[in-house]
């Protein structure tokens with residue numbers, strides 16, 4: 006794996022959990038699975054500190070453990086792709102908020118904060134938080150039943166899942182206790198909502214001891230489910246751009262019908278009958294303007310060059326498969342083409358698409374078909390090659406007899422997977438740079454930010470004591486106007502960099518998704 | 526089949542040249558020379574076959590020809606240049622050859638004739654001097670002298686090729702160069718008219734885009750709308766011709782060339798109709814510009830030189846600073 010990935014990961018860990026955890030994580034990244042003692046020796050940290058760090062990593066699902074070769078010692082493995090989840094927290098929350106409302110958002114937020122927890126404890130925490138944030142609301146217990154319902158629906162929709170728990174060693178079967186817990190959870194229990202005792206919840210909220218009936222059962226966020234939604238959003242938005250909103254609505258429905266019969270992460274969905282699609286649409290809105298043109302829309306989506314769906318049979322008005330893998334191939338092409346437009350201009354993108362279309366092509370042909378002056382075309386082509394977007398292949402053609410010298414052809418072509426990897430690396434580096442710059446901006450102005458925070462908290466506490474307005478004003482004026490200006494400027498910069506990080510994360514998401522489909 | 530290797534051919538004697546005008550279309554049969562019936566029949570036989578024919582086969586086809594007469598007839602044909610001899614294995618085989626009009630250059634020597642015939646063969650695509658050298662086996666100096674000579678006599682001409690700026694190709698004087706040499710409508714005196722192409726590219730896109738916009742509120746269903754938004758190359762050709770932006774006459778073929786650049790720009794999609802004609806339609810990219818190019822690093826010219834240490838680093842980066850302002 007790339008060096009850049011390692012750098013980004015340690016930086017992300019450092020931002021969220023501090024230097025020591027980051028050091029342990031980086032060590033695991035560099036060496037692969039290894040036991041506690043070895044981590045301690047190579048990081049030169051005390052065993053205690055390493056233990057704590059590993060605990061943190063395990064708690065947030067960023068590392069896993071399994072028995073090593075000897076079977077006696079646990080070895081720890083870092084989960085790099087999970088580390089990127091840390092960057093997506095704002096997106097997760099936004100998704101939940103728009104789908105399930107504020108209460109659900111608070112629940113998920115609490116989960117993200119603690120990693121995993123029992124349902125009852127978490128609901129109580131969320132209720133307290135909600136009460137605090139909504140000033141003036143009387144009673145936290147009023148939220149309890151809503152929170153419980155939301156919890157259940159989050160589990161039902163698989164946004165939350167049950168944590169595996171240790172299975173006792175079965176000595177009858179000849180298993181020996183190893184001291185390494187074996188964590189399992191049965192498939193049926195994974196998304197089985199908990200039954201909670203409301204009365205006990207209320208008691209817990211009031212600080213009493215009670216049993217809500219879920220002792221020892223822990224839950225956590227199912228990131229894959231969120232990613233599935235992100236993935237679907239990308240596709241639906243793409244269809245809306247390419248065709249129109251009606252087509253994207255149909256596609257959304259197709260996705261829904263796909264999940265009834267297909268595992269969400271396979272490359273190609275099982276066939277979805279036309280009749281079922283029509284009935285679902287009719288049930289949703291009998292007056293829908295799409296209904297009379299449904300078959301036409303399907304034909305258009307099918308015939309589009311992006312290849313999102315294919316027609317696979319004619320029974321029941323036709324059957325359709327969603328091509329996940331192919332769709333993301335098309336999207337990855339588009340993404341790379343767009344990057345080329347911005348970096349090297351539209352003529353370079355024209356050359357890139359031409360090479361993609363012809364698979365193998367000579368320089369002479371490129372300028373001819375792309376209608377770009379020979380000199381410019383050559384420059385652009387070599388630039389693309391230099392930046393690894395194009396590859397050059399040499400083809401020697403030996404002439405049978407004496408007819409002149411042997412000819413050598415130089416053919417350009419594209420290795421999409423290679424390019425995607427390169428873009429991924431590029432994004433890692435850009436992300437790393439943006440994060441670094443953000444750190445730098447805050448560090449440079451640390452004194453200023455601290456001053457502002459101090460003043461702010463003094464003002465808050467005075468306000469709480471009912472201080473007069475003039476006094477508050479006086480406090481605020483402890484910051485000179487140029488200082489205030491500078492502070493705002495720094496904040497704006499930090500904000501802009503954070504946004505850039507989110508944008509980068511989107512590109513990373515797309516590329517990682519494509520590569521994972523490719524590896525399936 | 527064993528490769529046929531050419532055997533040395535008897536040079537055509539200059540006396541056999543007729544007083545035909547230069548550059549007239551090559552005669553199918555050199556009628557000015559009396560040809561015996563047998564010769565005619567052998568010629569027909571050879572013309573009718575794509576493969577070389579052996580002595581034996583001639584004998585089978587024309588049985589009443591004595592070996593002596595056969596040899597005479599073949600020799601005579603060989604002299605006229607309408608026959609070629611190859612060696613296949615240890616047998617001799619014959620093949621029909623377009624009589625070259627090289628025999629028509631007055632007062633030319635053999636080398637000139639060879640050069641002339643090679644150039645003639647290259648047709649209106651012309652031949653590059655290097656290839657000419659390989660084929661004629663002449664040394665550069667001689668070849669250049671011959672070419673100069675032929676050029677001066679207005680027998681051949683040199684045409685600048687568009688594929689490489691210093692490349693000249695030679696062809697017969699009377700020929701109109703092929704568009705692959707001149708570049709067709711897109712070249713003005715060997716210069717590629719890149720602005721002209723760009724303008725056409727934009728205009729074509731405007732045309733397709735307008736069509737697409739016009740059907741935004743079409744009520745007849747999506748397929749009808751899509752069909753109405755599509756245009757054939759002929760439609761576009763008509764539109765562009767009426768705009769009158771082009772001084773040169775463009776063909777429908779030229780229009781397709783331009784439309785294809787739109788396809789490679791990702792701005793149009795091409796569909797093939799049942800009758801083989803192409804339809805073009807404006808399309809929208811599947812994705813907005815990706816996140817990475819909205820950050821300075823995504824479009825940074827010194828990206829590869831940038832690192833934590835050294836003078837190009839994210840902390841001091843001027844691109845970042847500018848972008849953050």
Ligand code: SF4
Pocket residue numbers: 438821822823825826827828831832837838839840842843844845
């Ligand atoms: S930090 Fe600056 S110099 Fe480095 S890659 Fe980004 S834009 Fe370029």
